[in-house]
Amino acid sequence: MEHVPMTAAQPAIVLSGIAKWYGTRDRPVHALSSTDLSVGEGEFVVLLGPSGCGKTTLLRMVGGLIAPTSGRLTVEGQLLWQGEQRRPEAVSELGMVFQDANLFPWLSIEDNIALPLELKGMARAERRMKAHELCRLVGIGGFERRWPRELSGGMRQRAAIARALSYDPKILLMDEPFGALDAMTRDAMNLELQSIWMDTGKTIILVTHSISEAVFLADRIVLLSPRPGKIDTIVDVPIPRPRRSDVQSMAAFQDIALALRQRLAAIS
């Protein structure tokens, strides 16, 4: 499959002048200063940066979970925030995956995955079928009837990804989805995420602390710097797809990783 980033007529997500202040007990925190960013249809963008630089803040604003203090944010051409008010029709194309899988412990794996479909009123049999299909896609086939607590951390995270995929949103927002996993599992999950992305052609924004994860997955890496959070540099990753786990030893990969590491050291 050929992947063509950034050529679609209309970008999937556009942030113009988006800024966030948190009101706290003493004085307001400037979490993100005025930010402009445009994410193309089908593009894989990774947000990278030191702790506290506003990655989660940015992602949660795009995901419709917290209102920006100022600026304009559109998703698939639709305005997402009308002041503090979220416009529900703009959220329908968004799927979120959090750092914790956030599965509901009272639902079986298949019911967790099908939860979005249930909320949308899909019939039970149809939901079940879709959930089974997704379980196979993310590699947890055969665990449909288990409780979340009976799965390992990596398997739960796969289920969370399947849940976000279930209603086929055009955009996936992922906040350190593999942060809690060991290096081996993480590499495997990265490979799988890449293939899911290539198969489905979704737009993905993923937050990570890991430089190698960023270079492995991204079309573009957005490097953020803290206090207040802002975009420091944007790095293109022109490594061809599909990338295999051994790209890590390629010169191009190592050059990008090194440049990022130096820049990160400078801004932290």
Add this chain to the structure above:
Amino acid sequence: MSDLAPVGTPPSDVLARRQGLREGLLPWITTPILLGALIGLWHAYVKWSGISHFILPAPADVWTEWLRLMTNPRGWNHTYWTLYATLAGFGWAIIIGVGLGVAIARVRWLELTLNPFIVATQVIPKVALVPLFVVWFGFGVTSKVIVAAVLAFFPILTNTVLGVKSIDEGHRDVMTSLNATRWQIFRRLELPSALPYIITGLEVGIVLAIIGAIVGEYLGGNLGLGRMLIERMNAFEMDEMFAILIHMSMLGFLLYFSIGILRRLLIPWHGSARR
């Protein structure tokens, strides 16, 4: 894996199952033994100490009386009324406790407004109010239902509030990002999430409800096990009084046990429902 295990060791899944079985069976063996020992002790004490029959009857006599109670339609009628007052009061306590609990946990000003009153009604010794209820609501079953409800209400309310407040923020985020309606959030997140807490409240509440019903019966009317017990006591029929006491305890045990079953049925996913 299996060829690494020592010869003669069953596979680990068999061991795990066996351990589960052992733990499941243990109370079925130890409880009767302990119970038997206690009754034996009771029997021996009555026999050797020469204690008056009017203070402590022998277990065998109590047993005979209990059998008579069980075959006596009057006994069952009293049991029915006690059970009725307990369950009706408990039902009201659930409706009001859970309803108010959810509202209080969600609406901050409601909590701030009602909290002093709820605490006040709790620190008043409610059992002391029973005579007042009898004056207000008569000697019939209504006053017993109300006493049972008032006693059972508080633990159900506080546990519901705690349950709804303890909902994981990450779970809320999931529902918000899925554009769930208020009703969907209640039905699919808040209710199941608070259920383990609510059931814990029910477990405490059901025991208080039966206490409430019986205390209500002590003080007025001519129905229920509480009434029956007072009558027997006034007649110095200690065998029968003890039989009724044991009957009451078993009723309480049965009700408490039913909530345990409810726990397993409603929240099989929760750690507390596992053995």
